[in-house]
Amino acid sequence: MRPFDYARATSVRDACELAAARPGAVFIAGGTDLVPLWKDAVCAPPAVIDISRLSLDAIEVRDREIAIGALARLSDVADHPAIRADTPAIADALGASASGQLRHAATVGGNLVQRTRCSYFRNVGFACNKRAPGSGCAALGGDDRRHAIFGASEHCIATHASDLAVALVALDATVDVLGPGGDRAVAIADFFVLPGDRPDRETVLRPGELIGAIRVPRTALARRSRYLKVRDRASFDFAVVSVAAALHFEGAVVREARLVAGGVGTIPWRLRGSEQALAGARSGEQAFSAAAARASDGARPLDRNGFKLELLRRCVRRVLDELAGGA
Ligand SMILES: Cc1cc2nc3c(=O)[nH]c(=O)nc-3n(C[C@H](O)[C@H](O)[C@H](O)COP(=O)(O)OP(=O)(O)OC[C@H]3O[C@@H](n4cnc5c(N)ncnc54)[C@H](O)[C@@H]3O)c2cc1C
Ligand code: SF4
Secondary structure: OOOOEEEEOOOHHHHHHHHHOOOOOEEEOOOOOHHHHHHOOOOOOOEEEEOOOOOOOOEEEOOOEEEEEOOOEHHHHHHOHHHHHHOHHHHHHHHOOOOHHHHHHOEHHHHHHOOOOOOOOOOOOOOEOOOOOOOOEOOOOOOOOOOOOEOOOOOOOOOOOOHHHHHHHHOOOEEEEEOOOOOEEEEHHHHEOOOOOOOOOOEOOOOOOEEEEEEEEOOHHHHOEEEEEEOOOOOOOOOOEEEEEEEEEEOOEEEEEEEEEEOOEOOOEEOHHHHHHHOOOEOOHHHHHHHHHHHHOOOOOOOOOOHHHHHHHHHHHHHHHHHHHOO
C-alpha cells in the first residue's frame, strides 16, 4: 500500500488550489482510467483531488454553441437530443466508446485526458518513455500493430485513445481550462501535443488546471457530420482506425470539409490532403475517390501496421458516401 493524500474539492477554485498546493496531484472524476492505472502501478499519485461532486455536468444549448460540462457522463452526452441533431459525429463517437456500463460512469473531461492504450505503457514490466521518461520504448521493434502511422517520434509511437477527441477536432471545439493562474480557452486542435522527446506530456494542461467545459459550435458543417470506427471486436474496443467527417455543401459543391482520423496518430490526426481534395469539388465519386486516395499522405507505417493505410482510405471513402447519401 502506497500512502497518498485525498481531498474532495468543494468548488472549482478549491480544486485548482488543492491541486496547485500538492506537487504531482491528479484529479479524479469517474475514475475509469485513473484507478486501473493506479492499481497496476503505472502511476502512483502522491495526492488525488476528487472533483466528481462539482457542478460541472450540465449540457447547455446556446444560440451558437453547445457547452458540455467536463463532468457530463459519456452516455448523457451521446443521448442528448441537441448533440444528436447538431453534432452527430459526437453522438456517434461516444456511442461507439467503451461499454454501456462504462459510459454511465466515465466523464468527457476524463475521456480527453485518458492515457494511451499502448500495452507496453500499461505493463510496468516493459520500458516506456511515456511512463518513465528516458527509460526507452518497448514498442519500437515490438508488436506495433496498434501503433501510430502519423505523428510518432523516435521516443514514442503510441496512438491517442479518445474517440470523442477525434470528433471534437473535426467540429472545431474549444476546451475551457480553469486554473489557479486564471482561466483560458484552448482550441481542441491545440490541446493535445505531439510526443517529440517528452511523450509523458500529452496535453497543454498545466499543474492545477482542469477542464471545465467543452464548447462545440452549432454550424451547418457540424450538422452534417459522422464518426466511423473500425475495431477488432464489436462489443467494445478502441479504434484500429476511425474517421470523423463533416461536410458543408452549397448545392452539390463541397464548400468546407473536415476529416480527422483516430487510431492512427499520436494525437487526433487531421487529413489535410483529403480536405483539400474535397474543398470546392462537386460531391460525388470522383471527389470522394480523390479524398480517400490522399488520406494516407505523409503516413509512416511500422513493421506490422501497414494495413492501416488502406483501411484508412476505405474508411474515408465510406464515411463520405454515408454523408453524401444523407444530402
Ligand atoms: C474497458 C474500457 C474501454 C474503453 N473504451 C473506450 C473507447 O472505445 N473509446 C474511448 O474514447 N475511451 C474508451 N475508454 C476510456 C474511457 O472513456 C475513459 O476511461 C473515461 O472517459 C475517463 O473518464 P473518467 O471520468 O473515468 O476519468 P478518470 O479516470 O477519473 O480520469 C482520467 C484522467 O483524466 C484526468 N481528469 C479527469 N477529469 C478531468 C478534468 N475535468 N480536467 C482535467 N483532468 C481531468 C484525471 O486526472 C486522469 O488523469 C475505455 C475505458 C475502459 C476502462
Ligand atoms: S510507444 Fe510510447 S507509450 Fe508505448 S512503450 Fe513506447 S514510449 Fe511507451
